[in-house]
Amino acid sequence: MANTETSTTITTTTTVVAAAKAATAAIAETIVNKVLLGEKSSNKRPGSETKSLLTNVNNKKKKVDDNIQKSISTGFDHHHHHQYNNRTKLVDICPRSPSPPLSIPSSPSIDVEVENLPNSSQSALRTDCQLLSSDLGDISQPSFRESTSAHNTLQAKTSERVVLMTGYEQSSVVQPLLTDLYQISMAYAYWKSNKHQEIATFDLYFRKNPFGGEYTLFAGLEECLKFIRDYKFHPTDIEYLRATLSSYIESEFFDYLSQLNMNEIKVYAVPEGTVVFPRLPLLRIEGPVLKTQLLETTLLTLVNYASLVATNAARFRSATGADKTLLEFGLRRAQGPDGGLSASKYCYLGGFDGTSNVLAGKLYGIPIKGTHAHAYVNSYECLEDLSERELCDRLSGERRPFTNLCLQYLNELGPILKILPEETHKGELAAFISYAIAFPTNFLALVDTYDVLKSGVPNFLAVARALHECNYQAVGLRLDSGDLAYLSMKVREKFHEVAIKFNLSYMEHFNIVASNDINEDTLVSLEKQGHAIDSFGIGTHLVTCQKQPALGCVYKLVELANSPRIKVSQDIEKVTIPGKKNLYRFYGHDGKALCDLLTRIDEPEPQTATRMLSRHPFLEQKRAYVTPTTVRNLYVLYWADGEIKVPLPTLKEIRTYAREQIDQLRKDHIRDLNPTPYKVSVTDDLFQFMHKLWMKSVPIGELD
Numbered sequence: 001m002a003n004t005e006t007s008t009t010i011t012t013t014t015t016v017v018a019a020a021k022a023a024t025a026a027i028a029e030t031i032v033n034k035v036l037l038g039e040k041s042s043n044k045r046p047g048s049e050t051k052s053l054l055t056n057v058n059n060k061k062k063k064v065d066d067n068i069q070k071s072i073s074t075g076f077d078h079h080h081h082h083q084y085n086n087r088t089k090l091v092d093i094c095p096r097s098p099s100p101p102l103s104i105p106s107s108p109s110i111d112v113e114v115e116n117l118p119n120s121s122q123s124a125l126r127t128d129c130q131l132l133s134s135d136l137g138d139i140s141q142p143s144f145r146e147s148t149s150a151h152n153t154l155q156a157k158t159s160e161r162v163v164l165m166t167g168y169e170q171s172s173v174v175q176p177l178l179t180d181l182y183q184i185s186m187a188y189a190y191w192k193s194n195k196h197q198e199i200a201t202f203d204l205y206f207r208k209n210p211f212g213g214e215y216t217l218f219a220g221l222e223e224c225l226k227f228i229r230d231y232k233f234h235p236t237d238i239e240y241l242r243a244t245l246s247s248y249i250e251s252e253f254f255d256y257l258s259q260l261n262m263n264e265i266k267v268y269a270v271p272e273g274t275v276v277f278p279r280l281p282l283l284r285i286e287g288p289v290l291k292t293q294l295l296e297t298t299l300l301t302l303v304n305y306a307s308l309v310a311t312n313a314a315r316f317r318s319a320t321g322a323d324k325t326l327l328e329f330g331l332r333r334a335q336g337p338d339g340g341l342s343a344s345k346y347c348y349l350g351g352f353d354g355t356s357n358v359l360a361g362k363l364y365g366i367p368i369k370g371t372h373a374h375a376y377v378n379s380y381e382c383l384e385d386l387s388e389r390e391l392c393d394r395l396s397g398e399r400r401p402f403t404n405l406c407l408q409y410l411n412e413l414g415p416i417l418k419i420l421p422e423e424t425h426k427g428e429l430a431a432f433i434s435y436a437i438a439f440p441t442n443f444l445a446l447v448d449t450y451d452v453l454k455s456g457v458p459n460f461l462a463v464a465r466a467l468h469e470c471n472y473q474a475v476g477l478r479l480d481s482g483d484l485a486y487l488s489m490k491v492r493e494k495f496h497e498v499a500i501k502f503n504l505s506y507m508e509h510f511n512i513v514a515s516n517d518i519n520e521d522t523l524v525s526l527e528k529q530g531h532a533i534d535s536f537g538i539g540t541h542l543v544t545c546q547k548q549p550a551l552g553c554v555y556k557l558v559e560l561a562n563s564p565r566i567k568v569s570q571d572i573e574k575v576t577i578p579g580k581k582n583l584y585r586f587y588g589h590d591g592k593a594l595c596d597l598l599t600r601i602d603e604p605e606p607q608t609a610t611r612m613l614s615r616h617p618f619l620e621q622k623r624a625y626v627t628p629t630t631v632r633n634l635y636v637l638y639w640a641d642g643e644i645k646v647p648l649p650t651l652k653e654i655r656t657y658a659r660e661q662i663d664q665l666r667k668d669h670i671r672d673l674n675p676t677p678y679k680v681s682v683t684d685d686l687f688q689f690m691h692k693l694w695m696k697s698v699p700i701g702e703l704d
Contacts, residue, residue: 220306263642273658313350330543476511492532586628614681
């Protein structure tokens with residue numbers, strides 16, 4: 001344990017030292033630059049006062065270096081008595097060996113030969129030297145190690161605060177400070193008014209289905225639960241808040257935040273991957289109002305994009321059918337690294353089969369797919385560029401003259417494909433040959449760099465036939481431009497002709513992959529036109545959700561201290577459904593979902609084969625009787641007593657569940673043109689309760 005603490009001290013001290021030396025160098029360099037630039041046009045020799053001030057810079061820098069070494073010694077003496085936070089993740093390379101003395105390299109030299117400098121403004125230089133002295137001081141003193149006045153030292157202590165946070169603590173941006181300022185402001189106001197322990201209930205839901213459709217896939221629940229589980233303000237968070245918030249906020253509030261956890265919170269939610277609809281609470285959060293309030297922004301950001309992009313992926317899947325392969329190629333177009341990873345994860349959940357994102361494959365177990373870019377084809381100009389021209393036979397191991405075989409079969413393909421073999425681009429052929437030699441069992445070529453039908457396809461088929469000669473099978477080709485429907489049909493015709501000519505039936509079924517800025521409308525159009533594409537690589541429109549960039553989830557208070565709360569508005573969509581509620585899904589005899597029903601928390605659970613009245617939440621005239629064949633309670637208690645209460649499914653299991661959920665909807669609910677709205681209803685008891693509270697909350701006007 002002692003050696004582990006030593007390792008931590010070494011790491012922390014080294015970072016502090018580096019920051020101090022960088023600050024020394026930066027300030028001194030600034031002073032020198034001012035000297036150099038202050039009177040650039042002057043031909044005067046530097047005065048004696050200039051020399052004295054610059055000498056002071058160098059002396060001060062040496063003093064800082066000496067104090068750094070002194071601080072290191074003090075730090076090693078101190079670490080045996082210091083206990084680090086138990087959340088700190090330490091790396092101890094040699095736990096049983098004593099820690100060697102720490103060797104700190106000296107900071108870059110900033111010594112200045114004043115005779116080589118022009119004359120400068122003495123007053124400005126004196127001011128900067130005084131700044132250097134006051135900013136650096138003696139770092140062995142406590143003032144360098146801890147802030148005495150948070151508000152006036154925030155800027156000066158930035159580097160120190162950074163080193164206080166370990167790599168473990170910085171590993172995820174999903175942390176308590178990933179929130180809006182007003183959440184923390186309200187938390188203080190709740191605390192200040194001694195209201196913070198009142199039990200609240202919040203609903204997280206959305207108001208309208210995205211992309212002009214009538215369903216949404218719920219995603220992001222697992223990340224929400226992890227966030228709640230790991231909720232903890234770190235010392236650096238508290239330091240930052242002390243320095244940033246109003247100076248009159250009591251120290252006890254920050255002490256309260258430093259001890260805060262979410263053990264008193266309860267989270268009820270529909271399972272991740274469930275098909276959901278407007279106004280249905282996806283999560284019901286219960287607990288002390290201060291804590292439930294602090295969760296709002298982060299839960300919304302975790303659910304909003306995840307559900308949006310998962311729904312987008314599901315719609316792309318519905319547009320193509322289950323027999324096509326969908327690959328997510330959107331990393332380069334996503335909104336940053338986090339957006340790229342989230343897109344890969346939730347597109348897979350929504351029905352995609354793989355991703356080009358290697359890190360997402362590692363983190364989430366998603367199959368990774370990809371071939372090569374146009375740049376690889378362009379990198380070859382002719383066959384002479386090939387340094388490797390042979391390929392080992394898969395069965396015999398014999399080295400075969402692979403390049404010569406490709407040329408032989410290209411000549412044989414000329415009459416079959418009605419092309420001139422000598423006119424195909426030989427740089428493209430060389431690129432295909434080299435790629436096939438590198439990946440003989442997974443050869444899939446990009447064929448639109450020059451001309452698809454006159455060069456790309458003939459070159460691909462020549463290499464594919466040569467691979468067969470060496471006992472391998474090519475996979476297929478990719479189209480990345482042009483009329484995808486027309487080109488895919490023509491390419492399939494060529495495959496058919498070659499398969500017959502060479503009596504190789506598998507060649508007729510080579511995989512045709514299409515990319516090129518594909519969106520949902522493109523897929524629908526291709527299905528109507530007819531095409532021969534097997535797989536789609538989709539990026540920009542998928543991960544950026546260009547058709548609708550936000551889902552619009554909201555987080556609303558519906559109960560406080562056992563008293564229902566309602567948000568009223570002239571916009572009916574924004575009126576909330578008050579109180580704690582349960583959520584049920586009714587199914588008909590064919591297994592398809594009929595409607596969803598919200599009930600008050602104390603109402604009895606609906607029964608199968610029992611006729612009951614369901615009502616539109618806001619329109620009095622819209623109501624119907626329903627007799628369900630099956631009733632399903634959609635809410636699960638996922639978090640309570642400081643732990644996740646049920647085992648969480650794998651991403652692959654959620655993906656399968658989501659597909660089953662969509663299959664339980666009628667086709668008219670999921671069609672792309674004018675889909676039928678799904679019915680979200682409330683019991684008569686909840687309807688009467690809500691409207692009575694609504695009327696009570698709206699003031700009565702008076703006409704003059």
